[in-house]
Amino acid sequence: MSITSIIRPIFLHRQKMLDRYATQAQQMQMKTLLWLTHKAADTEWGNHHGFSNIKSYEQFHQSSPINTYEELKGYIDRMRQGERDILWPGQIKWYAKSSGTTNDKSKFIPVSKYGLKDTHFAGGTDAVAWYLRNNPKSRILDGKALILGGSHAPNYNLKDSLVGDLSAILIENINPLVNLIRVPKKKTALLSDFEIKRDRIAREVIQENVTNLSGVPSWMLSVLTRIMEISGSAHLQDVWPNLEVFFHGGVAFGPYRDQYRNLITKEGMNYMETYNASEGFFGLQDDPCNSSMSLMVDYGVFYEFIPLDEISKENPSVVPLWGIEVGKNYAMVISTSSGLWRYMIGDTIRFTEKDPYKFVITGRTKSFINAFGEELIVDNAEKGLQQACAMTGAQVLEYTAAPVYMDDKGKCRHQWLIEFAVEPKDLAEFASILDKTLQKINSDYEAKRHKDITLQPLEIILARKGVFNDWLKSNGKLGGQHKVPRLSNQRNIIEEILALNE
Secondary structure, three states: OOHHHHHHHHHHHHHHHHHHHHOOHHHHHHHHHHHHHHHOOOOHHHHHOOHHHOOOHHHHHHHOOOEOHHHHHHHHHHHHOOOOOOOOOOOOOEEEEEEOOOOOOEEEEEEOHHHHHHHHHHHHHHHHHHHHHHOOOOOHHHOEEEEOOOOEEEOOOOOOOEEEOHHHHHHHHOOHHHHOOEEOOHHHHOOOOHHHHHHHHHHHHOOOOEEEEEEOHHHHHHHHHHHHHHHOOOOHHHHOOOOOEEEEOOOOOHHHHHHHHHHOOOOOOEEEEEEEEOOEEEEEOOOOOOOOEEEOOOOOEEEEEEEHHHOOOOOOOOEEHHHOOOOOEEEEEEEEOOOOOOEEEEEEEEEEEOOOOEEEEEEEOOEEEOOOOOOEEHHHHHHHHHHHHHHHOOEEEEEEEEEEOOOOOOOOEEEEEEEEEEOOOOHHHHHHHHHHHHHHHOHHHHHHHHHHOOOOOOEEEEOOOOHHHHHHHHOOOOOOOOOOOOEOOOOHHHHHHHHHHO
């Protein structure tokens, strides 16, 4: 009898609870909201916004403003200095370092003990629960999990208080029993220099019986490539014959799918998308035949949504989960058990169905190109690249794009910098397919491309190997959960990478 078959019954109760997502999502969300506001009623934020009197969503909606990081930054800075009962009861000692804002290089997202337990670790447990249900013959727990992590550092020299990548915080606080089936060892996993860590991880885990992978597709691919170099094997299953699943998140998997298929050619290899951000664990792909993820409605997160076309309005509409429309793009707003109140996380999603509520990530509120009214979002870009790759045999490794507002000939266009794992034989053909696909799936882009009047055909610049990693390294973001911004209305990012490309 395998270890997995012995442990499997432990997940049965939770699997039954997850079935209730289809019928009790609104009740679960209201229970979460009332628990959050009750728990934080005596904090500085709770006192100021009348949390002790909140009995309904409407009262909560009227009590607090919508917040960005800038609005909460002053409170979070005080919390990092050791102050208690500010946004969440007690003292929060962990802070996930995330991508910066307009005014700051980095954001510091509070991670409470509640947030760790009822959100982040709950998500990891549910990923296994759903995977075991979908794969009755799985032996995932008979081997080791290769989990990639970032690094952390002291927070203002406060005792036991640290800042770092969320993945490092999770590894530091993980249940000791999980460490028995996790690789690499913690000391290696938390190294700050990714290039050194990559090699050490590869040498540590190459002889292990790895059955599952967890991490960001781009960084995991880098580690796996190093393992292949050391082993001299043709395919990853030659190193780990019992490998069966990759739990991935952080960036869209589409551009990396073909590379993983070439690396892992065994039949029955599974891929499961997760939506685990610094701010919380929000979604899981529970059906391998459906790319949509289920929204996790009974964690320590209450969700609200702003229609994307209202995001720039002074008083946009805001709806709870039961007020959303299928097929519409929304900016996500969260309130969490780590003290983020009505916080705009910066991600955009589109619901594909209700009961249970399922969605796909469509981009970032600040990661888009709308220089000429074309409203190009990351979801469009990913679909366009997938089509171009499928028709040309190319494989995209990394990319970023930005508008050229006007060149020396008075022409405007989108400029794409793409690093290919496999270059197309005809770059012009690739560009043409990408351009036509974008017109097909985005009517605003199509209108601006009409007869080349507003926008001329897009331009693709070939990126040299490793230039995106060089850019991340130059910004202190190599490894961990850091990723290259895909689309931008401004040219500062693409100009920095172009300078390195030369």
